[in-house]
Amino acid sequence: MDDLADAVAAALDTTPTHAADILTRLTNAGWELTRITRPHARTLAEAFAQRTQDAGNGHLDWTGFRDRDGRPRYQVAGTAWTGMRLAWATTRTRPPDGNVRADCDHPGCVAPEHLTDRRDRDLTRAVLGTPRRRARPA
Ligand SMILES: [Zn+2]
Numbered sequence: 001m002d003d004l005a006d007a008v009a010a011a012l013d014t015t016p017t018h019a020a021d022i023l024t025r026l027t028n029a030g031w032e033l034t035r036i037t038r039p040h041a042r043t044l045a046e047a048f049a050q051r052t053q054d055a056g057n058g059h060l061d062w063t064g065f066r067d068r069d070g071r072p073r074y075q076v077a078g079t080a081w082t083g084m085r086l087a088w089a090t091t092r093t094r095p096p097d098g099n100v101r102a103d104c105d106h107p108g109c110v111a112p113e114h115l116t117d118r119r120d121r122d123l124t125r126a127v128l129g130t131p132r133r134r135a136r137p138a
Pocket of ligand 1: 058059102106
């Protein structure tokens with residue numbers, strides 16, 4: 001409840017103590033507050049930060065919604081993004097070319113600096129002469 005009280009306090013421009021009091025009074029009045037889990041994100045970067053967790057060594061795990069195949073998903077303005085595309089949009093200035101995927105050894109990593117798109121991979125292959133890597137499920 002402390003995180004929720006802090007979020008409500010920030011949203012209402014009041015103190016965490018006052019927000020906690022409001023939440024307690026609502027709960028006592030029978031309000032179901034368990035579905036309020038996080039404040040509404042104002043930017044894609046904020047939405048991304050709310051849905052990721054440090055996995056060590058620069059890797060990030062997705063903690064947000066996953067589709068039935070286990071892929072990270074984020075719904076914005078009626079469009080479903082993958083967690084990787086959301087990560088891409090927070091740090092890159094150009095749209096991704098083809099699939100965005102992690103090029104590190106941490107399964108499901110969504111760290112923006114670990115992600116590549118087809119253009120990045122083609123360029124890396126051209127420079128290093130490395131063979132094409134098989135796509136790995138996210
Ligand atoms: Zn990684």
